[in-house]
Every structure is written in C-alpha cells, then in structure tokens.
Amino acid sequence: MSGDGATEQAAEYVPEKVKKAEKKLEENPYDLDAWSILIREAQNQPIDKARKTYERLVAQFPSSGRFWKLYIEAEVTILFYFSYIIRNIAN
Numbered sequence: 001m002s003g004d005g006a007t008e009q010a011a012e013y014v015p016e017k018v019k020k021a022e023k024k025l026e027e028n029p030y031d032l033d034a035w036s037i038l039i040r041e042a043q044n045q046p047i048d049k050a051r052k053t054y055e056r057l058v059a060q061f062p063s064s065g066r067f068w069k070l071y072i073e074a075e076v077t078i079l080f081y082f083s084y085i086i087r088n089i090a091n
Helices: 002-012 016-027 032-043 047-060 065-090
Strands: none
Touching: 016 032, 032 047, 032 065, 047 065
16 A cells, blocks of 8 residues: 555656746746746656646647647647557557
8 A cells, every 4th residue: 555655646746847837837827938848848748647738738828839739749649659559459
C-alpha cells in the first residue's frame, strides 16, 4: 500500500516552473511566456494529462492556428500510435 502513496505523490508532482507560470496566468491570462512553459510541459506529458492544458490554451487564444495545431498534433500522435499497435496485434 505504501507504493500506492508514492505513485500518487509522483503523479501529483508539479514542477516549480509550472506553478510559477500558473500564478503568472492568474495575473495575466495572455502571458505568452507563461503559456510557453505550460506548453513545453504538456508536450512531455501523456495526452490524457496534457489535454486540459491544450484546452485552456485554445480557449484563451481561439483564433490562434498555431496553438490549435499543437493541440491537434498531440491528439493525432496518440491516434497514430494506437493505430500502429492495433495493426501489429492483428497481424
């Protein structure tokens, strides 16, 4: 059971730079430097964890094709991965 607690703590760990970026966004939701930090962090996370950040990003900047592209690429990458796995299992 102690292993479960360690897993939860690891899953809940938020880097200090991300905490600072979130605080900056509370003060100024259009702070592109803060968003850049969150985007880089999201790009290193599984899509199920990163999706919330991408959705916040495109909600804040709905007309930014660049940000929509980042989100779509993250979603499509996982779809290609699962498609590859399924094809290899089927063969």
